[in-house]
Every structure is written in C-alpha cells, then in structure tokens.
Amino acid sequence: MTPVSPQHSPLLAKELAQSHAKRSLERCKILSTLSQMQGGIHREYLSKQHKECNRVTATWMSDAGMQTWQDEVGNLWGRLESTDPNAKRLIIGSHLDTVPNAGAYDGILGVLLAIEVAALAHKLKLELPFHLDVVGFCDEEGTRFATTLIGSKALANEFDPQWLNIEDTSGVTMRQAMLDFGLTPDDFTKAALNKNQLLGYWETHIEQGPVLESVNQALGVVTAIAGAKRAMISLTGQSGHAGTTPMNLRQDSLAGCAELTLAIEQLAKHAKNGEVATVGQIHARPGATNVIAGTTTISLDARAQNDQDLTKLLTAIQSSAEQIAKQRNLTLDWQWTHAADAVACDEKIQQLFASACKFNQQASPALASGAGHDAMAIAAICPVGMLFIRSPGGISHHPAEAVIDDDVTKALSVLYSSLVLYVKELNS
Ligand code: GLV
Numbered sequence: 397m398t399p400v401s402p403q404h405s406p407l408l409a410k411e412l413a414q415s416h417a418k419r420s421l422e423r424c425k426i427l428s429t430l431s432q433m434q435g436g437i438h439r440e441y442l443s444k445q446h447k448e449c450n451r452v453t454a455t456w457m458s459d460a461g462m463q464t465w466q467d468e469v470g471n472l473w474g475r476l477e478s479t480d481p482n483a484k485r486l487i488i489g490s491h492l493d494t495v496p497n498a499g500a501y502d503g504i505l506g507v508l509l510a511i512e513v514a515a516l517a518h519k520l521k522l523e524l525p526f527h528l529d530v531v532g533f534c535d536e537e538g539t540r541f542a543t544t545l546i547g548s549k550a551l552a553n554e555f556d557p558q559w560l561n562i563e564d565t566s567g568v569t570m571r572q573a574m575l576d577f578g579l580t581p582d583d584f585t586k587a588a589l590n591k592n593q594l595l596g597y598w599e600t601h602i603e604q605g606p607v608l609e610s611v612n613q614a615l616g617v618v619t620a621i622a623g624a625k626r627a628m629i630s631l632t633g634q635s636g637h638a639g640t641t642p643m644n645l646r647q648d649s650l651a652g653c654a655e656l657t658l659a660i661e662q663l664a665k666h667a668k669n670g671e672v673a674t675v676g677q678i679h680a681r682p683g684a685t686n687v688i689a690g691t692t693t694i695s696l697d698a699r700a701q702n703d704q705d706l707t708k709l710l711t712a713i714q715s716s717a718e719q720i721a722k723q724r725n726l727t728l729d730w731q732w733t734h735a736a737d738a739v740a741c742d743e744k745i746q747q748l749f750a751s752a753c754k755f756n757q758q759a760s761p762a763l764a765s766g767a768g769h770d771a772m773a774i775a776a777i778c779p780v781g782m783l784f785i786r787s788p789g790g791i792s793h794h795p796a797e798a799v800i801d802d803d804v805t806k807a808l809s810v811l812y813s814s815l816v817l818y819v820k821e822l823n824s
Pocket residue numbers: 536537766767768769
C-alpha cells in the first residue's frame with residue numbers, strides 16, 4: 397500500500413478547518429431552503445425537494461473531487477477513489493431528509509462535513525488505501541411512510557418489500573412515489589452492499605440532547621445507540637351523533653386513545669433505566685366536531701438503552717392498551733412499523749475518534765445516543781462509529797436547532813484527523 401507522506405499531519409491548519417466548516421454551515425442553510433412547507437424546513441423521502449437536494453449535493457461532491465451516483469432507493473453517493481482498484485470502502489455520512497418543521501442540522505451537517513473531509517483529502521493529496529464513500533441517506537426520519545431508516549436498511553439488505561405498499565397520508569404508495577422519483581421500485585435489492593468490501597461507517601451528528609452542553613464540551617464519542625420500536629395503534633368503537641348519544645352509551649375511540657396516551661406517559665415515567673415513550677400523532681375519524689370518533693389511531697415511539705428494558709416497557713403498554721379497550725368496549729389494532737435493536741458502537745472506532753480528539757486537544761466524553769441513526773442499520777454489515785457535536789439547549793427536531801460554529805470546526809478537524817490516523821494505521 398502507498399504510505400501516507402510525512403507532510404500528512406493528522407492536524408488541519410486552523411484557518412483551513414475554519415473555512416471548510418464555514419462552507420458546510422453555509423450549505424446547511426442552502427439545503428434548508430429546499431422545503432415542502434412554507435415558513436419552515438420539511439423535506440421528506442421521494443419528494444421533489446429530496447430530488448433537488450440530491451442534485452445540489454451531488455454538485456458539491458463533484459466539486460470535492462468525487463464521482464457521484466444515486467442508488468436504487470434514492471441514497472446519494474460520492475466516492476473519492478483509492479489508487480488501489482481492489483480497495484475496500486470506508487463510508488462516512490448521515491441523512492438528508494428532515495422531520496416536519498425541522499432544524500437545519502439534524503443529519504444534513506453530517507453529510508456536508510463528510511463532503512468537506514473528502515474535499516480536504518483531495519486537496520491535500522491524501523493517498524487512500526480505501527475508497528472514501530460519502531453517503532447522504534434518503535430516509536432516516538421515517539416521516540412519510542411510517543417506517544424508518546429506509547435508505548440504510550436497503551444497504552444492509554433489510555428493505556422489506558411490503559414497504560412498497562405503504563401509503564403516505566395522501567394515499568400515495570411508496571412504490572408509486574419511487575416511480576415518480578425516477579426509481580425502479582423492484583430493484584431495491586441492488587442497493588444492498590457486500591459486507592466483505594466494507595471497512596466501517598462513520599457518522600458525525602448533532603447530539604440532539606443536553607449532555608455535552610452540561611459538561612461544557614464541544615464533541616463526544618458515542619458508545620451505543622438506543623433501541624427503538626414504533627407502532628400505529630388504533631381503537632375502534634362506534635361513530636355517532638354528539639348530541640343524541642348519552643355518555644354511558646358511547647364507544648368513543650378518541651377518549652380511549654387519550655386515556656392510552658396518558659397511560660403510556662405514566663408507564664415510561666415510572667420505568668427505571670431512562671426509557672422513553674412518545675405519542676406524537678393522533679388521527680380521529682371521521683374527524684368532525686359533532687361526531688363521536690369511531691376510529692382513532694395514535695403513533696407510539698418507545699426507546700431504551702437495552703433491549704430487555706424496551707421489551708418490558710412495551711409489554712406493559714400493550715397490556716394497558718388491552719385493558720383500556722376492554723373497559724371501553726373498543727377494538728384494538730396494533731401495527732408494528734419499525735424495530736431497531738440497541739446497537740453498540742465499535743470499540744476501535746471509538747478509540748480512533750478519542751485519539752483524534754486528543755491530537756486536537758479536545759476532550760472526548762463518551763455518551764450514548766437516545767436518538768436513532770442510520771448507523772443502527774449499518775451496524776448489521778460493518779463496524780460503526782459516531783461523533784457527536786454539542787446541541788445548544790439540547791434542542792432538535794425544532795426550528796431552533798443550532799450549532800456553535802467553533803464546535804463544527806472542531807468536529808471537522810477531528811474527523812479529518814481520524815481519517816489520517818486510520819490511513820496511517822492501515823498502512824503500518
Ligand atoms: C430520528 O431522528 C429519531 O431518533 O427519531
């Protein structure tokens with residue numbers, strides 16, 4: 397293998413790091429204008445804005461010296477080629493989709509920092525013993541089709557063909573949306589990666605919580621990602637006249653879902669190991685002021701740092717739902733929409749990020765991630781590591797989501813140092 401030349405210090409000059417970090421932040425602002433909502437950021441899977449986002453980001457990848465392509469499910473890729481044609485692949489990236497009324501950095505910053513690292517490696521002529529592949533995942537949030545990690549699961553060969561039949565809230569199936577986007581839905585298996593060619597997956601992401609801020613640190617190294625399960629829960633009773641149906645003769649599905657929502661909150665509050673559960677959506681039908689809701693559906697998102705705790709919480713929630721349905725004479729329907737086991741980040745990548753932090757005179761506190769990430773799905777096919785950037789106020793999934801410019805410079809420097817240290821390690 398070609399040795400890294402001695403001038404390749406793992407340390408980036410401060411001004412260089414600052415200018416590239418600044419560019420990544422400017423680009424976050426540009427992508428935030430590609431939104432399907434007025435007055436806020438929302439870019440969901442297979443939308444027109446997703447298409448435009450992939451197009452614009454691909455031009456930045458090309459400018460950084462990469463070849464670009466879009467895979468069969470809509471993930472965007474850029475490659476900085478190794479001189480070794482048989483080289484394996486190191487993947488760095490995050491996601492380009494957003495929740496409704498999002499901030500500008502969740503996912504997006506991780507992709508744009510990966511592009512800056514590639515641009516620097518290209519500019520500084522770092523000879524790579526692997527292909528450096530930057531990925532912009534297409535759907536990490538699961539906002540449109542009630543299933544999530546679509547892009548990363550496709551890479552791990554875990555794309556479920558039944559997903560193609562899921563409808564969005566406008567009744568458009570994923571299959572149709574893929575066709576409209578210009579994809580061939582039945583080709584999804586071609587997006588799967590050969591795990592024998594993979595060295596690892598690195599993701600930089602805002603923390604989305606208050607831990608780093610509370611210890612006054614810019615960066616942290618992620619130890620594990622919480623497991624998560626999501627479901628859509630429906631209660632069905634009897635729709636009827638709001639004026640004529642006596643209170644004791646009602647089968648009100650909305651009141652049942654309200655009771656269940658509060659029960660879910662209480663069960664998670666009383667769980668012992670930081671488990672969390674959220675009802676974030678409620679849909680009552682037929683949905684009129686003067687009609688008792690016949691069927692109401694709520695979403696459930698539950699997470700825990702280990703799988704046993706999650707199972708225990710979900711078992712308690714399910715028996716509470718059954719009890720409420722029975723007492724109120726309602727029918728319960730429970731559809732699982734997402735399951736991801738808790739995932740440990742690779743020890744060696746954690747050590748590499750910690751060494752890179754040390755080179756940059758940065759502390760590297762270890763922390764677990766409560767949020768879900770594409771790294772959870774990719775862990776099935778290669779070692780994964782995540783570097784977190786402080787989130788001021790711990791705010792995320794909200795327009796007030798922010799970063800501190802200097803933290804972003806530090807993250808870029810550490811990511812670049814990690815790359816150089818890793819190249820040196822492979823060449824030694
Ligand atoms: C993704 O942001 C999630 O954790 O829901």
